[in-house]
Amino acid sequence: MAISSSNSSRNPSGTFSKNLFSGKKGQSVGLVRSFNYKIPGPFELESGKILHGVRIEYEVYGKMNADKSNVILICHALTGDAHAAGFHQGDKKPGWWDIVIGPNKAFDSEKYCIICSNILGGCRGSTGPSSINPETGKIYGISFPVITIGDMVNAQKKLVEHLGIEQLFAIAGGSMGGMQVLQWTVSYPEMVRKAIAIATTASTTPQQIAFGAIGRKAITDDPKWNGGDYYGKKIPSQGLALARMIGHITYLSDASMQKKFGRLQKGADTVSTAGSTSAISATAASLSEFSSELFQEFAPNFEVESYLNYQGDNFTKRFDANSYLYITKAVDYFDLSKNGSLIEGFSGVTAKFLVISISSDWLYPPYQSQEIVSALTANGVDARYEEIRSQYGHDAFLLEEGQLSYLIKSFLSEVLVSDVMNRNFYTVSRDETIEHASRLMVKECVSHLPVISEDGRLEGIVTSWDITKAVACKINELDEIITRDVKYVYEDERIEYASSIMEKHSISALPVIDSEHRVIGIVTSESISALFGNYD
Numbered sequence: 001m002a003i004s005s006s007n008s009s010r011n012p013s014g015t016f017s018k019n020l021f022s023g024k025k026g027q028s029v030g031l032v033r034s035f036n037y038k039i040p041g042p043f044e045l046e047s048g049k050i051l052h053g054v055r056i057e058y059e060v061y062g063k064m065n066a067d068k069s070n071v072i073l074i075c076h077a078l079t080g081d082a083h084a085a086g087f088h089q090g091d092k093k094p095g096w097w098d099i100v101i102g103p104n105k106a107f108d109s110e111k112y113c114i115i116c117s118n119i120l121g122g123c124r125g126s127t128g129p130s131s132i133n134p135e136t137g138k139i140y141g142i143s144f145p146v147i148t149i150g151d152m153v154n155a156q157k158k159l160v161e162h163l164g165i166e167q168l169f170a171i172a173g174g175s176m177g178g179m180q181v182l183q184w185t186v187s188y189p190e191m192v193r194k195a196i197a198i199a200t201t202a203s204t205t206p207q208q209i210a211f212g213a214i215g216r217k218a219i220t221d222d223p224k225w226n227g228g229d230y231y232g233k234k235i236p237s238q239g240l241a242l243a244r245m246i247g248h249i250t251y252l253s254d255a256s257m258q259k260k261f262g263r264l265q266k267g268a269d270t271v272s273t274a275g276s277t278s279a280i281s282a283t284a285a286s287l288s289e290f291s292s293e294l295f296q297e298f299a300p301n302f303e304v305e306s307y308l309n310y311q312g313d314n315f316t317k318r319f320d321a322n323s324y325l326y327i328t329k330a331v332d333y334f335d336l337s338k339n340g341s342l343i344e345g346f347s348g349v350t351a352k353f354l355v356i357s358i359s360s361d362w363l364y365p366p367y368q369s370q371e372i373v374s375a376l377t378a379n380g381v382d383a384r385y386e387e388i389r390s391q392y393g394h395d396a397f398l399l400e401e402g403q404l405s406y407l408i409k410s411f412l413s414e415v416l417v418s419d420v421m422n423r424n425f426y427t428v429s430r431d432e433t434i435e436h437a438s439r440l441m442v443k444e445c446v447s448h449l450p451v452i453s454e455d456g457r458l459e460g461i462v463t464s465w466d467i468t469k470a471v472a473c474k475i476n477e478l479d480e481i482i483t484r485d486v487k488y489v490y491e492d493e494r495i496e497y498a499s500s501i502m503e504k505h506s507i508s509a510l511p512v513i514d515s516e517h518r519v520i521g522i523v524t525s526e527s528i529s530a531l532f533g534n535y536d
């Protein structure tokens, strides 16, 4: 299967493998803890309903830099939580996206401050239907109001503001996490610089809604669901497990199920490999070899049945059935198109995008990611499309470490001069005095002044060092001390290039010019250091 890809971020051979990313091996963020933020005052939902005392559970990996410009928000999928990386005390398994979060990993915790929060409506520390309604002192149950992906994002925004972050360096997530990513860039375009949406859609399809509906029916048809009032009693574990079993099939693929289970049956002790599919098949798999008693009981004799039973049962130990109802409904309502147009829905988006699909994902197939990219591109948004080649199906976004790392790392580290340049800058003209330039530098705390012509074209540069020398030599005219062979960059050049010019010529600031040689900004070594994590 070929990888369809748009551009150059691929490795030189043009192929991917699970171990493709050959950078320094990442390590764990180690022992981590969760925090819990209570949103002060009322929290208004998109429906107009109000929640009080909303709590948001979150975790943080890495440090914020001085101006909090290195923060990456991770959004989790349907049944995830705030624990994305590292270990809680006593845990054997790390957080759910540990493969990409940590020192030297794709979301490098040495460089970025990575935050992940549990969604509103969830059951892992954030307010949801299993929380106590502060107005009644009782568990909400199904008196909890309907929530949307927009509500989840609005709650995350409250957390982000509480942490004093004005703009997120990036936001990333897969599946329903990807929906939150898209919603963020639509609702708060000025707050997101880069967006990574994986295995997701901008508008939930009838097939996706259908699977959600069956899962919900499994829960509500379980007598123990009891109209959502089961807290402190027996939980609707049959229905919840069945919902997860159905859901879990959609997270896998035909090929991955062939590979994992083949037709293997319990009790079969010899296996053989079947042709090109590498399927495992039981040698003694003919029906006649099973006892009629076993057959009549419809016992789960296939390995895939045992696996699904295990996944279903396991799920009931970590998830609340009502949360499942509310969250899947929020997914079903998700539709960013406006007046039937996704292009219109994305008008106003400014973040740079990396949209990743998975070749074997039949739940959120690649065409849905391509639609996102087309609509973004139609709005002039810089959106890159990549398809991960994987047999794991939808859940590949939790597993494909090498491909994800390669794509995410190169996307995050691609910084252009325009991302860093200061557009509020000061200039002088060459017929001005040294005293004027000197006063301007002191007043505005700048050490470099581009010298421009009447129509704004770059003619030279004067630095505070030039002024110091001029004063020592009793020179008064600016014209005499201007550096005319001035180095400059264009705004669409990579920041590494700007940095290399500065290093080569031992200079700490470069004017940024447009195609007509007019000065449009200035980039300084200070702003580059801040971006790449000069942590205080």
Ligand SMILES: CC(=O)SCCNC(=O)CCNC(=O)[C@H](O)C(C)(C)COP(=O)(O)OP(=O)(O)OC[C@H]1O[C@@H](n2cnc3c(N)ncnc32)[C@H](O)[C@@H]1OP(=O)(O)O
Binding pocket: 075, 076, 077, 078, 079, 080, 081, 096, 303, 304, 306, 307, 308, 310, 311, 395, 396, 398, 399
């Ligand atoms: C996305 C978020 O934001 S967070 C939520 C993500 N987490 C989940 O979805 C959890 C459940 N999902 C899964 O397990 C997913 O398949 C994945 C993608 C996360 C893991 O995939 P894989 O590593 O391929 O694991 P696999 O699908 O084989 O399942 C492993 C589990 O099934 C069990 N299992 C495997 N085969 C069988 C079998 N034949 N019978 C019974 N159990 C089996 C394993 O013992 C293992 O149990 P454990 O999880 O308690 O260790």
Ligand SMILES: N[C@@H](CCO)C(=O)O
Binding pocket: 077, 078, 079, 080, 175, 176, 251, 395
């Ligand atoms: N398996 C993941 C992804 C579902 O989209 C989850 O349960 O959250």
